[in-house]
Amino acid sequence: MAELADWEGIALNQASESENRIHADDVARRYGFRGGLVPGVTVYAYLAHPAVAAWGRDWLERGAAAVVLRKPLYDRDPFHVRTVAAAPRAYEAAVVGPSDVTCATGRVWLPDEAAPPRRRRGDAPAPRGAARPPATRAELERLRRDGMGSLALEWHASGELDRYVRDLERMPALLRPDGEGLANPAFTLGLANFVLAANVRLGPWIHVESEVRHHAAVPRASHLVIEARVVDLFERGGHEFVDLDVDVFLAPDRPALAARHRAIYRLREPPPQ
Numbered sequence: 336m337a338e339l340a341d342w343e344g345i346a347l348n349q350a351s352e353s354e355n356r357i358h359a360d361d362v363a364r365r366y367g368f369r370g371g372l373v374p375g376v377t378v379y380a381y382l383a384h385p386a387v388a389a390w391g392r393d394w395l396e397r398g399a400a401a402v403v404l405r406k407p408l409y410d411r412d413p414f415h416v417r418t419v420a421a422a423p424r425a426y427e428a429a430v431v432g433p434s435d436v437t438c439a440t441g442r443v444w445l446p447d448e449a450a451p452p453r454r455r456r457g458d459a460p461a462p463r464g465a466a467r468p469p470a471t472r473a474e475l476e477r478l479r480r481d482g483m484g485s486l487a488l489e490w491h492a493s494g495e496l497d498r499y500v501r502d503l504e505r506m507p508a509l510l511r512p513d514g515e516g517l518a519n520p521a522f523t524l525g526l527a528n529f530v531l532a533a534n535v536r537l538g539p540w541i542h543v544e545s546e547v548r549h550h551a552a553v554p555r556a557s558h559l560v561i562e563a564r565v566v567d568l569f570e571r572g573g574h575e576f577v578d579l580d581v582d583v584f585l586a587p588d589r590p591a592l593a594a595r596h597r598a599i600y601r602l603r604e605p606p607p608q
Contacts, residue, residue, distance in 0.1 A: 339389045339426055341418050344381065344505060346432070348373045348410035349495040349521075354532065357539035357602075366539065366605045373408040375542030376528065378439045380499040380521035381430050385418050386443045387507045387520070395509075395517060395552040397449035402441035403544050408432050452550045452590030453582050458485040458562045461533040470535035470600050472568060475577055478534060479565035483579075486530045486561040487586070490553060496522040518553035527581040527596040530561040537600060543576075544597040550590040558586035566595070573603030 348358055351371050356362035358371045379402045386394045408414060412433055418426040425444035432438045461467075461484025468474045492512060499521045500506060508514035524547060531537070553559070560583075567578035577600045583592040 337389045337391075339385055339418060339420060342381070342384050342388070342416040344414060344500050346373045346381075346408045346410060346412040346414055347377065347499060347501050349377065349498070350374050351410070353495060355528075355537065355540055357541055362539050366602055368407055368409075370409050372541065373410060373412075374496075374521070374525070374528075375404045375545075376496065376521045376525040377499050378402075378404055378408055378430055379441075379524055379545060379547075380519055381414060381416050382428050382439055382441050383443055383520040384499075384507075385416060385426065385428065386445070387510065390424065390445050391507070392509055392515075392517070392552055394445050395549055398443070398445050398549045399450070399547060400441060400443040401546045402439055404439050404542060406432070406436050406438045408438045414438065449550050450548045450593075452548075453593060454590075455560065455582070455584055455588045456562055458482060460484050461486055461530070463533050467534065467536045470537045470540075472575060474535055475565055475568055475600070479568065483530070483534050483563045483565065485563075486526075486533045488529075488559055488561075490518060490522070490555065490557050490559060492516060492518070492555050494522075496525045512555075516555040518555075518557070523549075523553060523583065523592050524594060524596075526559065526561045526583050526592070527563070527579060527594050528598070530563045530581060531577070531579060531596075531598065531600070534563075535600075539602055541599045541602065542596070543599060546595045548593045550592060551585060553583075553585065553591055559591070560584045560586050560588075574599045575601035
């Protein structure tokens, strides 16, 4: 294994054209931000980068992390990932942006053994597209009661989260198409966002916190099934939050990742223009 090391880069907002318009400059500015937000899962990938660089495939197969997104990071912002060793195979980290602003904090570690995974429930597919109901408190309460729909897809490293920096050479070789081509942490945790958005139509929304456990690396051309359930709903400061338990499987039923994922699914109304 390589030595654990700090890391720095230039932030990439891969999602400026995505359905979540908080990543678009015009909408984000309406809510008081400087511009479109770099996705939370991308900031998470920055926090996890030293783990992949140091521990390689082992971390993608049984590693763990917990991240809190604290302040926005914007496209082309320089950032620094500062790490402090907390154990032989664990570190506390912060993603620090311009003006020394802490954008995210977390802990990343490599257990001796992976945590016991959850099994597939066999949830029915989510409606997706125009059939999705709006993301209201009542609808999410219904999903908590009746269950969420699952999402199935095939990953070919051709979407918005195929990379977390513009220059692929800055990513570890096992995550690059010219290397092993394994899915990067922004994509694998991003599946938690995908399954939520497959169940309800969201306005601008923000990922704020996650706890992640890996069970298997995800190779290119993998068929994936994502299941999720609503575990909590609450309001804070005028924002509406949802907590999800999310499980990613290599089809048909091999566990790949489990996460407790928190998002603001409805932002408080911005001040009048």
